[in-house]
Structure formats: C-alpha cells, structure tokens
Amino acid sequence: MIPLSWYLIFSAALFCVGLFGVLGRRNAIAILMGVELMLNAVNVNLVAFWRYITPDSISGQVFAVIVFAVAAAEVAVGLALIISIYRRRESIVAEQMDLMKW
C-alpha cells in the first residue's frame, strides 16, 4: 500500500510551505493562514505515526483532536486581535506594527 515515508514527506513539505508563508508574507491574516498549514501538517504527521507505528494505542488520534481544538481557539483569538488592530491603525501589515520595537 502507501508507505509511511510518503505521508511523512507530504507533511514535511506542507510544514515548510506554511513556514515560508509565515516568514515571507506581509499581511497578518496571510501569516495566520501559514500557521494553519503548519498545524495541519503536524496533524497529518500525528495520524500517520498512529496508524503505522502504534495502531493499538489511541493516543495519536486524541492528540490530533486536541490539536484541532487548540488551532480553532488560536484562530479565533488571532483574528479578533487582527480586527482590533485594524480598527486602531487602519492597516494590518505586520511590519508596521512596530510601536514596541527599540
């Protein structure tokens, strides 16, 4: 069937694409989308390891479910923050949020 290495390489590639999104984009919401890609890559990794290495213990799937919940919470709060920032400063470009820089 499908070897484990395929799943792991897929998830590694997805993680790196998400990382590039976080490091390279200007808009704060685009950065958040990169973070979502990274979290999804981690989920794929967890479930692949559960299926191939430890299918007897359900911990892999439980971990993935908790990651779902945490990702949802993080997106909600992150977007609320971004909307609040937009109201104050009329822009959500990440480089311009530099009030606390030295």
Place this chain on the structure above:
Amino acid sequence: MTIAQIIFIIIAAASLGAAFMVVSSRNLIHSALWLIVALAGIAIVFVFLQAPFLAVVQVVVYIGAISILLIFAIMLTRKVASDSGPKFNENWIWGLVLSIILFIGFVYLLYTWPGISTPIEPLASRADPLRELGVALVSPNGYVLAFELASILLLAALIGAIYIAWERK
C-alpha cells in the same frame, strides 16, 4: 502502482500546490479559497489513514468554521476591494532559503531512521477505533484531563475573542 497510490499522489500534489498558492497569491480571498482546497486534500489524506472521524472533523472545524472566519476577517479588514502593496515582505528570500533547508533536513532525518519502512498492519483485528476514541477522551484512565482543559481553553478563547473584537463606542 496500485490505484490507491495513484490517487494519493494526485491528492498530495493538489494539496501541496494549493498550499503553495496560499502563500503566493496576491488576492487574499483567493488565498483563503486555496487554503480550503489544501484542507480538503488533507481531509482525504485522513481517510487514506483510516481515521474517518478525523477527516470529517477536519472538514467541519477547518473548512466549515475556521476558513469562513478567515474570509470574514479578510472582508472586514480592507479599505478597498482589491489588495495593494507587495505581497511578500522585504526578507522573503531568507524565509524561502530557511524553508528549503528545513525540508531537506527533514527528509534526511527521516531516511536515516530505521522505522521509516514499517509495514502497515491491518486495523481490523482490533476494536472499533471510533468507540475507542470516544472512551479515551472521557475516561479517567484516558485523556479526560486534556479534554476538559481543551474545553476550558475554547471557552476562554470564545470570551476573549468576543471581548477583544467588541466595538467600543
């Protein structure tokens, strides 16, 4: 090359292509829609991994809620209907280099690990994974603490998000 392998390669390539379009699309709404394609591809990968519950939860939580939230936030935080300005910040080359190096590092690490060629065992010899997942999430010997903490986290995020985004006159 069995049919399953061909379909997996197609789905994985589509997901990665969509993910790449997410990070390199000028129009933010298009980015969000490509994100939805990528997440749908990942849901299909979950089905390949014989975790159908996670596949459906992925669709409900990510595509049905988080993506819609992202699209709403994009619509609420723009002055004109089209995006302006460059899409990458000034140091994007370093980001690209770092991502590529990290990917090469991952692949190298994976292939030096002997467990990479673990064969797949059939799942049918055990109890129903859905039932096990449900029991594990609420049993005191299982992960009920993590479950309860996740619910409190969601409650805190709910209250926090409403409070932060509340429009104060």
Place this chain on the structure above:
Amino acid sequence: MTDPINLIANWLRQIFAGWGLSVGLVDFIMALTGVVVICAFVLVVDIFLVWVERKVVARFQDRLGPNRLGPFGLIQPLADVIKLLIKEDITPAGADKVIYNLAPIIALATVLLLWAVIPFAPTILGADINVGVLFLVAVGAIGTLGIIMAGWASNNKYALLGAFRTVAQVIAYEIPMVMILLIPVLLARSMSLQDIVAAQNVWFILLAPIASLIFLVSAIAELGRAPFDLMEAESEIVAGFHIEYTGMKFGLFYAGELLHTLTMGALFATFFLGGWRGPFVEQVPILGVFYLFIKAFFLYWVIMWVKYTVPRIRIDHMLDFNWKFLTPLSLVMVIVTSIMDKILGQPGSAIYTLGMLAANIIIAWLVLLVLRNYVKVERRLVGEPKSVATPYLYESPHS
C-alpha cells in the same frame, strides 16, 4: 425481482470481472456508476419538485397553479428549465470570474453530496460510513462556503450584505441542529445512518418529540425557507446573495434550494420517522425507497405549509430565537435524554418508550411555563401606558 438494484449491480460486476479487470478497478468503476445513478435520480426528482412547489403554493393561496402545459401542468418544469437555459448569461463587471462561476456549482454539489449517506432500503445506500451523521454536518458546513463565494464574487453591496446575513443565520442554526442530531445517535448507539434506521423499532419521533421539532425548525432555518427567508427577502435586500445570477446559474441555486428542502425532509424521515421502515420491507427491499420518499414528501409538504402560512421573522429576532431559546433547549434535551437513557435501560422495552415520552412532555410543559412567564412580563412592559409628556425624562445635568 425484490431487489433490482443489487441484481443489476452484481450482473455488472460479473461483466467487468469477465473482461479481466482487477478487483480495485472494478470497485472504482462500480462506485462511479453508483454516484452517477444517485445523482441522476435525485436531479430528476428535483425537476418534479418544481412542479410540486408551484402547484402546492397555488392551492394554499386558493388558486389553481400551472395547468396548461401537459396534464395537471406536469410539463411546466421542463418549460422552466428551457427558459432558464436560453436566458442571456451575464457576468457583472468587476466580478471574480472563477469564484462567480464556482459558487452555484458548490451550492448544488453539497446538496447532492448529502444523498450519498441516506439509506434508501436495507440493502441500497450509497456509502455506509460509520460517521454518517458527522458527514452530514460537514457537508452542511461546506454549503455556507458557496453562499459566501456567491455574495463576494458578485461585486455588489447588496449581495455581500445578503451573504453576511445568510451566513450568520446558517452558522447560528447549525448549532442546535448538531446538538439535536446527538439524540438519535444516542438512542441508536451509532453514528451510521443505516444503524439509526435499523434501530427504530419504535420511531424516534415518539422517543424524542421535542428533538424532532427543534430539528425541523433548525432545518427550515438552514434552508432559508420562510419564515427564515431573509436570505432572499425580495422586498428587503433585492434577492440577497444571488441577485447577480441569471439563467442556468440562478437555476442551479433555485434547484439546489428545493433539493435541499427535500433532502432535509429525507433526513428528518431517516432520523425520526424510521427511514425506509414500513410493512413488508424485509421481504421486498425495493419498497424501502418508496416508503422513504413518501415520508420525505410529507415533510416537504409540511415545510411548504409553514412557508406559505407565516410571515418573515426579523433578523435580530431570528438570532435571538436561536441563541437564547433553541441552543439552551437542545443542550437541556441532550442532558435529559442521556440521563433518562441511563436510568431506563434497554431501548427496546415499553418502559423505555413511555419514560422518554414522559420526560419530553415534562420538559415541554416546563418550557411553556417559562415562556408564559416571560411573555407575561413582556406584555406588562409593553402594555402599560407610559407617560411621555413629563418635564424630566432623564437626570437633569444640574442636580
């Protein structure tokens, strides 16, 4: 001849195996054939629904409805389809072409996806997944995406506003629906729809009447039918998110809405009215399809009855109704049903049925008591004559 569908499927399988194809490929081709058959069947029923809609609304409004084309106006939907096909296909200036064209396709496709898990008969269903109920929730969640895409891509303020309100309504009413879907899952001990139908020796509408009522109300709100039809309030926001769609694209939205109504009727029948259950269905499985569609059409008629009887609800009343009444009530119902299930023992016995029914009746009575008190307070507030011509209506700044 009692089960023609499986007969034909097995015959096709033998033909394909005779050609020497591998087992995986044969399965794949059979799955594709099944998809095509279900989609074709459902879409043909959809065209029939246009006729049903127009005839029944006419009878509710004390007139005849279409009766010129064909006997009883049965060819009328064909004329409608031809009209929609030959209309000019306009794309508004500045619209995002790809998303604009994709939105009606997604709106119809998500409705067709729902038919993959509905069991037509003991041996006829698309896919028996063990998380069928969650699959329904997931596909419903994708449906809202089509609405946002339509509203956004039209490059029109009214469409965008309509899309926002629609999504607020649909997402809000998903919550009681998902929680109420827990109750048939609880009573049947499984999330697979075929198991839920198989477990209904006593129809679940008798075991959980309040739950079925809440499901019906949430379903009507999800569909965007009156009284919750702010999505397409012709008099208020000029047809909402599909204002810029003409011709067959509008036809897809319209047909999608009618089909969604029938699908919700079929789902209600599956969860609460016993699905394909009926006399002689074990011996002649093809009768199951017949029973399911009778029940689905009955529910479709009830939904239309509600639509053409009550006026539209204002958006803030609608959202209040959801968050302050339906959601707490569904939470209470889930808790009460789980507790009663633990106390009463096995689902088959008469004690179980009577116990659940009694619990539901008590909850209904308590809810009506609470509502009565609330309404009394409201009426007193509104009914008292308030004096407006007093000199000091507010705190004077000097005192």
